Amino acid sequence: MNPDIQVPSMTRPYTLKQLATYFLRLGATGFGGPPALIGYMHRDLVQQNQWISEEDYREGLALAQLAPGPLAAQLGIYLGYVHYGVLGATLTGLAFVLPSFLMVVALGWAYIYFGGLPWMQAAFYGVGSAVIGIIAIGTYRLTLKTVGKEPLLLGLFALSALATFMAESELLWLVLLSGVVVWLVKAPPAGVRLGSLSPFLLEVFPAIDSTLWQLALFFTKAGAFVFGSGLAIVPFLYGGVVKEFGWLNEQQFLDAVAVAMITPGPVVITVGFIGYLVAGFSGACVAATATFLPCYLFTILPAPYFKKYGKRPDIKAFVDGVTVSAVGAIAGAVIVLGKRQLTDWPAVVLALIAFGLLYRYKKLPELVLIGAAAVVGLLLRYV
Template sequence: MNDTPPPPQVTRREAFLYWLKLGFISFGGPAGQIALMHTELVERRRWISEGRFLHALNYCMLLPGPEATQLAIYIGWLLHRTWGGIVAGLLFILPSLAILIGLAWIYLAFGHLAPVVGIMNGIKPAVVAIVLAAAWRIGSRTLKNGTLIGIALAAFIAIALLELPFPLIVLGAALAGAIGGRLRPQAFQPAGAHGGAHGGKQGTPAAARPRALIDDDTPTPAHARFSAKRLAAVVLLGVGIMLLAWLLLAAWGGTRGTLAQMGWFFTKAALLTFGGAYAVLPYVVQGAVEHYGWLSAAQMIDGLALGETTPGPLIMIVAFVGFVGGWTHALLGPAALPLAGVLGAAVAALFTFVPSFIFILAGGPLVESTRGNLRLTAPLTAISAAVVGVIASLALYFGREVFFAGGTVQWQAILLGVAAAIALLRYRVGTITLLAACALAGLVLSYWHG
């Protein structure tokens, strides 16, 4: 091991300022956010080692819900107990929620204007390219051998062609990992075992790396050791908060009221969908668009485009869904549409994100006890591979909606999408720069054809 001493203990003030900063700069969806945390926390500040970072990430990839948010909660909890986890999670979420509420209001109030329509038509192809690039980048870090590539391909076929439910795909990948971990353990080693990931230095021997504050061999902190009593207390408190909130909504508008339905639907989205934000979106589309009619398919894509322009978790698009649903259903009457939208966005965010806090604060000690156990890490590695295939299927879904809108080939959108993909994958153009350029292109083209 490198004789460079580990950094000093992180103060609560240092942690608070870092998580606050991250909440405002974490653009680029889950892939970009995970890369940001890796660069800052593993490479620059050395608060946590590569191995422990990736072990936590694999667990978060297994969970339903937004993996980047859960990873922030996990690292905050590991550093500063429950306080650290809650602060990290809230500061990761709240800036995005506030910004997206503002954008949703502008969209609904002024979205019919020709310049706004042109801008959104330019951004939509970029969204397809961003999702495709996310699949490529995550795959390049995760799919280290033919076995994992095969799992990703099988997951793509299962969800895109066979339309199997995603929980079943996750279960199948976990089973493949459990069996493969016994038969071919070398194929299911976590990415960190083969060198860096997420921007780390590939192939750097462990002995040559500077020590981290929470290093591979750092003993598990007292608060991170498993306790059945603590697990039960966290679960009961978290579930109690959600149940009380839902009962209040049901008492106000009835159990079949829009807000109560939103609470129940987004709880299911948080609990039943796996693989992070990109994997959750097909379920949200199916429920919010096709079943409840809170918004249209076109509005859903526009919401994703707006979500890509904001920092924080991409699954914050649920706040856009809630805002549009509250506005279009005029929950507080026609004179208070913006307030109804804010209420819908808050309900969607609450029921989507509280489960992530419960999963991490309750399950973190169990995860810490599994470090180095290939029987448990192999299924997580296989699930990470399957998620790549699911994200690729989402790119296909959005591609159909954008490039073949109205049943006709949209050549303008296809050309913009191809250019955006080349800019992302070949020239490493930043997400915000890309979206700004495509928005400008859409605006120019709308006036050109207008």
């Protein structure tokens, strides 16, 4: 534990049990994805209970945006670290993730057990169509917020979107290379030559036959290299889970995304559902642990030094490049997934309605849309 990040125990405005209980409740009831979850934390911990200072909250949010991994989970881990160090970070992280993990495992069991029944297929037909609209509006808002009008960032965004659409998977080397390009343009270090840069070597793990080992390596890479909000992991997962390994077909993958939308907590918890479909409960545990462990380490290790180095221009420039490329990959993935899911007019209409409603009513809960879409899917099949 770093003494610089903690305060004496007598000045802590809450107990560790209170904080863990709060994150357990947030993980069990917090719908709406990263923007909603980080808003709840600010409202509850900073404004109402005043457990966390505004400065500590902003620093945690900046670090969560800087590092790869799920934004809301990283912010929660950092806030646990503020007054209780590694133990606080560990307990808050586990409490935040555990409720939604148990829910997706239960849904994975039900999906396999009832998967052959027509009613479940009909419900997921409607849900899958609405999910396309939800992802599309989320991507639209994320693009407006992160890309802006700067020509360099717009170009990298468009390049990443086009490359993802053509390859039907996120090109990780392109995302990281975009970060390097913006870094060299905006805050170049002295003496660096573009020609001296070596290609990124991403496939560093040897081939291993065990499915659990393959799950562990793939999801570790997902947790360690994917930047952005919960949506950012969708194109990366699609490229590996569907295209590379063939663990799931495209409909099953869309169903996995839908499960992430209808459960509270971090959107990335869909990895537990995917892992369950691939290798049962062991697969769910391996996938979830491998995904969240990197973001946990990327939060607690740099936390003591973030105040000193987090505002450096070169670090900010790299993050800007990575972020716009990741958003571009999301945009490309929306087109790919839409092409696969929206195969008839009812599906197209459902997606457009979901997009339009969320565009018009920004506070409309996504869970309401998902539930309504499931009902519509059942009605289309049986009525």
